[in-house]
Amino acid sequence: MRLLLALAVAHIRGRARQTLVAGLGVALGVGFSIAMAALMQGSQDDFVRQLVDTMPHVEITDETRAPAPQPAEAAYDVVAFSNLRIVDDRRGIANPTAARARLEAWVPGTVAPALVTQGVARYAGRDAGVTVTGVEPEIEERASSVAGDFVQGGFRSLDAGGDNVVIGDGLAGKLGATLGDTVDIVSPSGLSRGFRVVGLFHTGARARDEGEVYMALRTARILAERPNVINRIRLRLEDPDAAPAIAARAEAGLGYKAVSWQEANEAILEALVIRNFIMYTVVAAILLVAGFGIFNIVSTITHEKARDIAILKSLGFAETDMRRLFLIEGLAIGGAGAVLGWAIGYGLCLALGSVRFEVPELGDATRLPLAWSPWHYAISSALALGAAGIAGYLPARRAARLNPVDIIRGAT
Amino acid sequence: MSPLIDARHLGRTLAATVPVTLVRDVSLSIEAREFVALTGPSGSGKSSLLYLLGLLDRPTAGTLAIAGQDTGRLDERARSELRLTTIGFVFQFHFLLPEFTARANVEIPMLRLGRLTRRAARARAEELLGGLGLAGHFDKLPEQLSGGQRQRVAVARALANDPPLVLADEPTGSLDSKSSEQVFAILRDLVRERGKTILAVTHDLGLAARMDRRLELIDGGLITDDRPGAPDPTPAPG
Numbered sequence: 001m002r003l004l005l006a007l008a009v010a011h012i013r014g015r016a017r018q019t020l021v022a023g024l025g026v027a028l029g030v031g032f033s034i035a036m037a038a039l040m041q042g043s044q045d046d047f048v049r050q051l052v053d054t055m056p057h058v059e060i061t062d063e064t065r066a067p068a069p070q071p072a073e074a075a076y077d078v079v080a081f082s083n084l085r086i087v088d089d090r091r092g093i094a095n096p097t098a099a100r101a102r103l104e105a106w107v108p109g110t111v112a113p114a115l116v117t118q119g120v121a122r123y124a125g126r127d128a129g130v131t132v133t134g135v136e137p138e139i140e141e142r143a144s145s146v147a148g149d150f151v152q153g154g155f156r157s158l159d160a161g162g163d164n165v166v167i168g169d170g171l172a173g174k175l176g177a178t179l180g181d182t183v184d185i186v187s188p189s190g191l192s193r194g195f196r197v198v199g200l201f202h203t204g205a206r207a208r209d210e211g212e213v214y215m216a217l218r219t220a221r222i223l224a225e226r227p228n229v230i231n232r233i234r235l236r237l238e239d240p241d242a243a244p245a246i247a248a249r250a251e252a253g254l255g256y257k258a259v260s261w262q263e264a265n266e267a268i269l270e271a272l273v274i275r276n277f278i279m280y281t282v283v284a285a286i287l288l289v290a291g292f293g294i295f296n297i298v299s300t301i302t303h304e305k306a307r308d309i310a311i312l313k314s315l316g317f318a319e320t321d322m323r324r325l326f327l328i329e330g331l332a333i334g335g336a337g338a339v340l341g342w343a344i345g346y347g348l349c350l351a352l353g354s355v356r357f358e359v360p361e362l363g364d365a366t367r368l369p370l371a372w373s374p375w376h377y378a379i380s381s382a383l384a385l386g387a388a389g390i391a392g393y394l395p396a397r398r399a400a401r402l403n404p405v406d407i408i409r410g411a412t
Numbered sequence: 413m414s415p416l417i418d419a420r421h422l423g424r425t426l427a428a429t430v431p432v433t434l435v436r437d438v439s440l441s442i443e444a445r446e447f448v449a450l451t452g453p454s455g456s457g458k459s460s461l462l463y464l465l466g467l468l469d470r471p472t473a474g475t476l477a478i479a480g481q482d483t484g485r486l487d488e489r490a491r492s493e494l495r496l497t498t499i500g501f502v503f504q505f506h507f508l509l510p511e512f513t514a515r516a517n518v519e520i521p522m523l524r525l526g527r528l529t530r531r532a533a534r535a536r537a538e539e540l541l542g543g544l545g546l547a548g549h550f551d552k553l554p555e556q557l558s559g560g561q562r563q564r565v566a567v568a569r570a571l572a573n574d575p576p577l578v579l580a581d582e583p584t585g586s587l588d589s590k591s592s593e594q595v596f597a598i599l600r601d602l603v604r605e606r607g608k609t610i611l612a613v614t615h616d617l618g619l620a621a622r623m624d625r626r627l628e629l630i631d632g633g634l635i636t637d638d639r640p641g642a643p644d645p646t647p648a649p650g
């Protein structure tokens with residue numbers, strides 16, 4: 001093996017410049033692949049992180065997966081019903097205190113109950129439809145991403161005496177209200193109450209900033225005329241990746257529909273998988289192109305060194321030895337290129353990481369999201385070596401089959 | 413004991429639109445410790461016959477046994493192994509690997525065989541080269557050596573794995589009379605003192621006359637074999 005290595009080195013040295021070009025081809029391929037993977041992975045991580053941050057990891061609602069059985073079904077033995085009148089059952093999660101306690105017993109994270117209803121906010125003759133969420137301020141502060149987005153006040157401001165509300169800055173702008181003003185909120189049943197604005201938040205998501213108001217659970221129940229009721233339990237988990245399992249367990253335990261963030265965003269996550277697939281296809285294509293360079297150099301060497309092949313075979317080297325020799329040459333160029341490619345990839349990542357974008361809407365500058373993973377290095381160099389192996393093997397096989405005498409006759 | 417080389421009706425024809433016969437119906441057997449000359453005019457097929465006997469080429473007719481093994485039945489790997497261990501080949505042109513020093517060229521067959529350590533292979537290479545008057549040229553590349561020196565490196569390489577049989581294609585062809593006398597003496601000593609068997613192609617009838625036995629080829633066929641008691645070689649028909 002060492003002997004073959006020495007022979008391979010001698011061949012490669014004889015073609016230093018062409019070898020360098022082929023190696024550089026691989027290096028650039030590997031380098032760009034690594035940088036691209038880092039960018040793709042980074043932007044994906046960034047995106048998923050935002051997704052995970054801004055929504056509950058698991059949301060339990062007062063619905064069930066299967067439609068609730070019709071009361072008539074219990075009473076009559078029939079196959080189908082029609083013309084049933086809808087009863088406003090004023091649903092909610094049954095036994096909220098017990099349900100919460102049961103979840104808190106095992107869920108690794110925060111259990112945040114809420115009562116969500118619709119309403120209309122009115123101020124100075126202007127009005128806007130809003131989603132009213134009644135929360136427990138102390139828990140909400142730990143469980144909601146909005147807690148970090150307050151411009152003024154916070155969830156804890158709701159604890160002050162009287163009827164208080166926190167609203168998005170978009171809604172405040174729409175209504176023309178500011179901190180300290182009293183905004184009227186009208187419930188679906190027509191009940192209207194005045195609430196003092198004690199906090200303003202800016203999440204950056206327009207729909208939320210213009211459409212969400214939070215108040216204490218107690219006041220929300222009064223507004224909705226549903227004492228002691230909650231219709232949502234949101235879980236914020238220590239490990240967001242555990243959400244599907246926890247959602248399944250919660251659903252089995254409570255009987256209510258529990259949706260993990262992964263389930264809620266299935267389509268988006270599927271798109272990410274496709275995106276990754278496309279990326280690795282492109283990476284493979286780049287490295288295949290780099291493989292052509294290797295094919296070229298190894299082919300050239302086998303032609304140039306045909307006499308050496310004949311000599312080695314006449315000395316007693318077998319076809320397998322010759323195949324191995326040129327395979328080693330291909331892999332050596334590919335391997336050296338891959339290692340150089342790591343350095344290029346690392347350098348590109350550093351360079352990309354230092355680029356800053358000024359986005360006026362966001363105010364402060366953002367950087368490109370880059371993810372570092374040894375897998376990017378491993379996968380791209382594995383693909384490079386694979387391409388190099390194929391690129392070396394094809395000419396190697398042909399060279400190994402050469403009949404030494406044909407070459408010797410041609411040479412003399 | 414079976415002869416070292418036993419060829420029966422050996423033939424080699426190149427397939428082409430007009431087939432070319434390089435070797436026709438050659439039967440010969442060579443015993444161990446023989447020192448045999450192969451002569452014949454240029455183009456008579458001497459090199460072609462040597463390639464067949466050295467397992468570098470495959471015959472299109474007849475059978476060939478080397479050291480008692482029917483080579484027609486051997487696969488590529490076994491033929492390579494036999495070349496490596498049993499046959500030393502010296503080409504008409506030296507055919508050294510240009511990227512390697514004289515010493516490395518001689519080491520390569522030993523390292524391929526793997527019976528010697530690197531250190532022992534190196535020592536043996538130097539001993540062989542030294543014995544051929546090349547002490548002090550170990551680290552030279554083939555291009556830095558004269559024709560005669562290269563030919564002697566090639567002889568050293570053929571002897572590297574101590575093969576019982578050496579096939580040499582005009583080993584003295586490109587040498588002046590002094591160097592060719594030197595190489596001849598080396599080959600003769602290999603037979604006399606080391607018990608090798610040598611079949612050497614030569615144009616020099618003076619040298620051929622000093623060898624044990626002479627084979628003469630004309631037009632691919634064996635016309636003379638002056639070994640006492642050898643069967644009458646079949647002359648080429650037509």
Ligand SMILES: Nc1ncnc2c1ncn2[C@@H]1O[C@H](COP(=O)(O)OP(=O)(O)OP(=O)(O)O)[C@@H](O)[C@H]1O
Nearest residue numbers: 409426432434452453454455456457458459460461
């Ligand atoms: N590839 C080939 N195609 C056609 N004819 C060939 C080929 N190679 C060799 N020959 C012919 O085969 C014959 C034998 O060639 P070979 O080299 O064996 O002769 P030789 O006796 O070694 O000659 P020399 O003394 O010049 O080395 C020659 O007539 C040559 O022209």
Ligand SMILES: [Mg+2]
Nearest residue numbers: 458459460504
């Ligand atoms: Mg010849």
